[in-house]
Amino acid sequence: AQSVTQLGSHVSVSEGALVLLRCNYSSSVPPYLFWYVQYPNQGLQLLLKYTSAATLVKGINGFEAEFKKSETSFHLTKPSAHMSDAAEYFCAVREVYNQGGKLIFGQGTELSVKP
């Protein structure tokens, strides 16, 4: 069965530092890949998605992610962290042949940004 692994349940960076949040998927057929962000007491908001058009995907708020098939990875990065980036980040996949459209989520990574 498809699974998603996010390495590191908590990541702490200083303001202005590089943000790197890791995500690996398990399927042999590359799925559709998504990153969602959850701010406290809010729902999930889409940051970006990979849909096979380009391996480097740019999203909102300066985030981007690179799809690497050889590594089955879709890591999320941002060159310079801002205090407002503090939130929980979820990587999710949708299998290409899934008819119902369900998303399978990773465990989430809580990002803290220190001043």
Place this chain on the structure above:
Amino acid sequence: EPEVTQTPSHQVTQMGQEVILRCVPISNHLYFYWYRQILGQKVEFLVSFYNNEISEKSEIFDDQFSVERPDGSNFTLKIRSTKLEDSAMYFCASSEGTGRSEAFFGQGTRLTVV
């Protein structure tokens, strides 16, 4: 901007009681979902719904759970007899399609079973 809305934002219920969680998906969307997130754990898929029927459900979605789209705008999740372990944040989502389509999530309903 269109959004998915969920009511109530917080519901407290006694064990064994029935609860109905309500959602209004985005109006032109065709696929509807329920997910849940137990405190401190990951977001888990419960059920997907398309063309007025369940298209997929997880092992969590047992006979105690049911979904309905009663009037063409609302999408509800019913838990027939709540258990303590049903306490979680429940998220409704909708999308135009599957594949690369973005799923839009509501703010969630925090269900507390006491």
